[in-house]
Amino acid sequence: MDGGRKQSATSLSLQPNYSCRKVPEALEHLASIDLIDLCNEAKVEHCRATRDLRSCGCSVQSVLNSCGHASLCEECSQRCDVCPICRVSIPKTGNRISLRLYYECIEAGLISKRYDDRVQEKDGEKQITADVERLYLLFDVAMENNLLSLICRYITDVCMDENAVSSDPVVALLLDEVVVKDWCKRTFKNIIAEIQPIYNLNVKEMKERSNVLLKFTARLGCILTVLEVLESSFKGSLSAQLHDINHLQETILKTKQHMEMMIWYTRHQYLEDLSRHDSFSSWCSDVRERISMAVKVAWPAPIGTSTPDGEILFILDALSNLDKQQEDTPDRDYELETASLQKDKGLLLSRAKLEGLVESYPFQTLRSAIDILFLYGSSDLVLAKQAIFLYYLFDRLWKIPDDKWRFSVDDFSATFNIARHSILESFTFYLLDDHSDEALQEACCLLPEIAGPTTHPKVAQTLLERQNLDTALMVLRWSGSDSGPELVSLNEAVTAVRVRVECGLLIEAFMYQRSICTKVKKARATHELSDAVNGLNNDSEGEVNWLEILVSEICLLCMRRKLVDRIIGLPWNVDEEKHLHKCLLDYAFEEPFTNGSLLVVFYLQRYRYVEAYQVDQKLQSLEENFISNKIVDDDVINRMRATQHWRAGLVNKGIQLLPEVEQEKVKSGQMTELSPTKTDNVSNPNPDLIDSSNLAPSYVNSSVILQMDVENPSPPKSNFGGITNYSTPVSHVNKFGDAERGMNMLKSISKNFKFDDVITSSTTPLKEFNRGSSKVQKNKSLQVDHNEFSNRSSRFGRDAEVEASADLMDMTWSNKDERLPVRTDMNGGPRWRSDDASDNEDQVSVDTLTGGATFNSPSTGLRRSRRLRNRK
Numbered sequence: 082m083d084g085g086r087k088q089s090a091t092s093l094s095l096q097p098n099y100s101c102r103k104v105p106e107a108l109e110h111l112a113s114i115d116l117i118d119l120c121n122e123a124k125v126e127h128c129r130a131t132r133d134l135r136s137c138g139c140s141v142q143s144v145l146n147s148c149g150h151a152s153l154c155e156e157c158s159q160r161c162d163v164c165p166i167c168r169v170s171i172p173k174t175g176n177r178i179s180l181r182l183y184y185e186c187i188e189a190g191l192i193s194k195r196y197d198d199r200v201q202e203k204d205g206e207k208q209i210t211a212d213v214e215r216l217y218l219l220f221d222v223a224m225e226n227n228l229l230s231l232i233c234r235y236i237t238d239v240c241m242d243e244n245a246v247s248s249d250p251v252v253a254l255l256l257d258e259v260v261v262k263d264w265c266k267r268t269f270k271n272i273i274a275e276i277q278p279i280y281n282l283n284v285k286e287m288k289e290r291s292n293v294l295l296k297f298t299a300r301l302g303c304i305l306t307v308l309e310v311l312e313s314s315f316k317g318s319l320s321a322q323l324h325d326i327n328h329l330q331e332t333i334l335k336t337k338q339h340m341e342m343m344i345w346y347t348r349h350q351y352l353e354d355l356s357r358h359d360s361f362s363s364w365c366s367d368v369r370e371r372i373s374m375a376v377k378v379a380w381p382a383p384i385g386t387s388t389p390d391g392e393i394l395f396i397l398d399a400l401s402n403l404d405k406q407q408e409d410t411p412d413r414d415y416e417l418e419t420a421s422l423q424k425d426k427g428l429l430l431s432r433a434k435l436e437g438l439v440e441s442y443p444f445q446t447l448r449s450a451i452d453i454l455f456l457y458g459s460s461d462l463v464l465a466k467q468a469i470f471l472y473y474l475f476d477r478l479w480k481i482p483d484d485k486w487r488f489s490v491d492d493f494s495a496t497f498n499i500a501r502h503s504i505l506e507s508f509t510f511y512l513l514d515d516h517s518d519e520a521l522q523e524a525c526c527l528l529p530e531i532a533g534p535t536t537h538p539k540v541a542q543t544l545l546e547r548q549n550l551d552t553a554l555m556v557l558r559w560s561g562s563d564s565g566p567e568l569v570s571l572n573e574a575v576t577a578v579r580v581r582v583e584c585g586l587l588i589e590a591f592m593y594q595r596s597i598c599t600k601v602k603k604a605r606a607t608h609e610l611s612d613a614v615n616g617l618n619n620d621s622e623g624e625v626n627w628l629e630i631l632v633s634e635i636c637l638l639c640m641r642r643k644l645v646d647r648i649i650g651l652p653w654n655v656d657e658e659k660h661l662h663k664c665l666l667d668y669a670f671e672e673p674f675t676n677g678s679l680l681v682v683f684y685l686q687r688y689r690y691v692e693a694y695q696v697d698q699k700l701q702s703l704e705e706n707f708i709s710n711k712i713v714d715d716d717v718i719n720r721m722r723a724t725q726h727w728r729a730g731l732v733n734k735g736i737q738l739l740p741e742v743e744q745e746k747v748k749s750g751q752m753t754e755l756s757p758t759k760t761d762n763v764s765n766p767n768p769d770l771i772d773s774s775n776l777a778p779s780y781v782n783s784s785v786i787l788q789m790d791v792e793n794p795s796p797p798k799s800n801f802g803g804i805t806n807y808s809t810p811v812s813h814v815n816k817f818g819d820a821e822r823g824m825n826m827l828k829s830i831s832k833n834f835k836f837d838d839v840i841t842s843s844t845t846p847l848k849e850f851n852r853g854s855s856k857v858q859k860n861k862s863l864q865v866d867h868n869e870f871s872n873r874s875s876r877f878g879r880d881a882e883v884e885a886s887a888d889l890m891d892m893t894w895s896n897k898d899e900r901l902p903v904r905t906d907m908n909g910g911p912r913w914r915s916d917d918a919s920d921n922e923d924q925v926s927v928d929t930l931t932g933g934a935t936f937n938s939p940s941t942g943l944r945r946s947r948r949l950r951n952r953k
């Protein structure tokens with residue numbers, strides 16, 4: 082093998098004289114030779130003539146022109162009359178012999194004379210591999226002179242030909258495709274040996290050898306082409322040779338990618354002296370601060386899941402993906418070959434393998450970034466590695482004047498055919514990781530240009546965490562993930578629900594979770610059918626209940642924003658209601674006055690008086706525990722007593738509407754077991770349609786439900802557990818609390834309730850939910866500066882001109898002046914609304930709920946502003 086390494090060094094310095102006649106003649110001979118004869122040309126032959134009763138045995142450098150056999154040395158060919166192999170007569174005159182191809186290449190200078198066995202004495206061990214070595218040298222000549230197709234055809238026409246066999250063990254070995262694989266491995270190792278000293282030079286000296294690196298890059302490409310052809314001969318088999326070929330391909334491809342980066346690095350070595358950070362230690366401190374800030378603002382993982390999806394920062398998430406791919410590493414020999422290409426002899430790569438790439442960021446120098454990224458992980462992730470390297474450049478150079486480094490990024494893009502969209506995407510990821518307001522504003526300027534179906538799902542999540550809800554909603558709109566047939570991940574679905582609820586688009590959040598859960602249900606049905614056909618049993622997807630997680634997420638967010646009275650009026654189907662019931666009841670133990678009472682209202686609205694009675698009994702027990710343990714003060718106890726009496730009166734009036742038999746069962750305690758409707762064995766034939774079995778009809782607010790006269794007075798106005806009554810704002814964000822809106826609902830219900838005269842009202846909670854948002858008024862308090870978000874220009878983004886105005890959605894329940902909470906301290910433009918319900922609607926239909934959403938086109942960037950108008 083040492084001789085092979087010397088050949089590589091010689092072949093680079095070997096410059097044949099192509100003007101000499103011998104060179105084109107030798108190349109023409111090589112290009113036109115019958116490939117099956119290439120084995121014969123590579124085989125070492127000895128003279129078969131007899132001298133003094135014994136064989137001559139001299140090395141044969143020529144072939145007989147009469148038959149083409151290499152059977153006689155030059156001396157014996159002059160005295161013999163026939164070929165010893167085929168017995169064909171040898172002419173007495175003219176050229177009796179011609180030089181063999183191998184020696185013809187030596188004479189032409191295509192192969193170094195050090196491999197001329199005419200001036201060498203070989204021992205027996207070296208003679209065994211001489212035939213293979215000669216074939217390798219002929220392959221080298223073909224690769225150096227653009228005859229790579231000769232090697233590829235040798236594989237397909239000779240090695241893969243079942244008829245190409247020989248009883249000669251040497252020829253049989255040369256006909257095997259393993260010989261070609263070993264040539265690829267030998268050539269690759271020779272190249273590694275050549276570039277190691279070049280990589281150890283300083284950047285200036287390395288730049289002077291850049292032409293040599295370009296030649297090596299071309300050679301590595303040739304080897305990869307041969308391996309692709311060779312791989313096809315083993316395709317479909319589980320051969321160990323195929324496994325070795327795949328590992329060799331992976332190692333060579335990573336080396337080639339690293340070499341291309343090193344060539345770019347030699348042209349832009351000045352970047353090593355540019356950095357916006359005072360020192361490397363301050364840079365590390367800045368990264369730690371980013372992580373700390375991201376953790377501080379991060380939302381908790383969805384209920385039912387252990388940890389959030391991915392790392393906290395974009396860069397850490399990308400690096401962790403490289404770590405996952407590194408688990409299937411190449412063979413140890415190949416790994417050592419590539420590790421030797423690093424400037425520090427593999428110390429950085431060893432540290433990355435022990436601690437992970439996440440701990441290696443930020444990279445100390447550009448050279449270390451190139452070594453770690455492009456010699457680590459799978460070669461299939463080259464695009465991800467290039468994106469990480471761009472992120473590193475932006476992290477290093479942002480805020481430095483563009484004229485000092487911008488052209489280097491442009492050259493990187495041109496060299497590796499990276500689209501402008503990908504450049505802006507890496508820049509945006511860096512800006513979103515940076516916790517400064519300036520970086521966030523510039524990222525928001527870039528997002529309208531790069532947002533689309535391929536947008537990273539973490540973008541919307543980060544904007545949500547940074548309280549830039551309008552931009553987060555814009556990203557979700559333009560990604561189109563909620564309208565396409567593709568199924569998103571659970572974390573993406575949770576983020577989409579959170580953004581919509583936080584933007585006040587409660588109906589849209591509800592319909593989104595309905596559509597997502599429908600897709601999941603269909604996907605699981607298809608998956609289960611496929612597993613049943615294949616005899617598989619895979620319950621991994623069943624471990625996560627998407628429906629429970631998304632419904633609970635909506636419920637918890639509404640409890641946080643004091644909107645529980647509005648979610649209980651949504652058209653929940655039976656499966657969804659089960660999780661809504663559980664969530665409200667679980668949190669009733671924390672705030673029985675609010676969540677528990679509204680759960681009672683939920684069942685009263687749907688004429689389900691027994692379940693309302695069961696919830697009320699549960700709440701009474703809980704409230705008595707509060708009072709007996711004196712968890713709250715006397716003022717709250719009085720409020721709780723009044724609310725308890727008020728709620729009990731409503732429930733009792735509802736029980737009186739039941740048949741006498743059921744009333745007797747309730748009174749006797751036979752119907753006191755609290756359990757939501759079971760639907761485990763019941764499937765909805767059309768899950769896309771709204772299950773209206775649990776909805777109250779159009780007179781849900783009428784006297785049919787309950788009646789409360791003066792015998793049940795309204796509870797006194799006081800505070801309980803941080804909840805204020807309907808006459809006092811909860812905070813600067815929300816004007817009314819759940820408890821107060823719930824009391825208003827109960828009060829409006831009780832005014833119309835009479836057993837002897839059923840009075841039908843004209844609205845339903847759901848209808849009020851949709852109808853209250855149709856009127857538009859101007860609201861000066863919500864006007865924003867058009868130039869603040871939409872008309873800013875970035876150094877890397879196009880100027881965006883987007884008209885923006887404030888948007889507020891009316892979701893009133895009753896005739897009171899109630900408004901959806903709006904954040905006025907957000908960055909960015911107005912919100913987009915999701916429904917266009919008309920004030921003239923008299924009935925709630927499925928079309929209204931599923932088709933009433935109007936989204937503004939992302940291509941225009943125009944968003945309409947709407948504001949609630951109180952119903953009177």
